[in-house]
Amino acid sequence: MASLTTGQATRNIDDRPTTVIVQPFADRVLVLITQLGKVGNLIQASLPPTTPLIPPSSPDTLPTPPAAIQLTNLLGSAPTDHMRLLHSIYASQVATMVWVHESIAAIEASRRSVVVGLALQSERANEGADITESERKSFHSIMDIVQQLLRQV
Numbered sequence: 001m002a003s004l005t006t007g008q009a010t011r012n013i014d015d016r017p018t019t020v021i022v023q024p025f026a027d028r029v030l031v032l033i034t035q036l037g038k039v040g041n042l043i044q045a046s047l048p049p050t051t052p053l054i055p056p057s058s059p060d061t062l063p064t065p066p067a068a069i070q071l072t073n074l075l076g077s078a079p080t081d082h083m084r085l086l087h088s089i090y091a092s093q094v095a096t097m098v099w100v101h102e103s104i105a106a107i108e109a110s111r112r113s114v115v116v117g118l119a120l121q122s123e124r125a126n127e128g129a130d131i132t133e134s135e136r137k138s139f140h141s142i143m144d145i146v147q148q149l150l151r152q153v
Helices: 081-105 133-150
Strands: 009-015 016-024 027-036 039-048 070-075 112-120
Touching: 016 081, 016 133, 027 081, 027 133, 039 081, 070 081, 081 112, 081 133
Parallel strands: 027 112
Antiparallel strands: 009 016, 016 027, 039 070, 039 112
16 A cells, blocks of 8 residues: 655745645645745645545546535634635645545545645735636646645655
8 A cells, every 4th residue: 555655845836936745644634835934824624534536537637626625724814815715725625636646546544634734925916806817827836736746655
């Protein structure tokens, strides 16, 4: 049986150094995503073990987060409603990626909670509900990093 390994990667995304760290523990997986050099807001994602996971149709697409995901703020909070929405999207997607990866690789018999730490640079001009094209590109670039780290088994 393969095991999820600790991994770290740093890339420039929109001229911002962005670091992603994946650290598995016996009872949960910690994923830190920072553009500010700190842990940031910690959100725990959990999913009932009976909830089915649907793997992506191709390796180039992201898995769809199940509606049954439960997000719990553990530490800190986003400064605005817009950033809270982004944090929820990031936490749901990262957790789903971890769970799908573990189910495909048969790493865990039970579904571990995923704790996501987010310290993202805010686009102060965008305080509305709409996600900007720049935020969308950053999201996909960060998810690419997470996928690459998860594949390091």
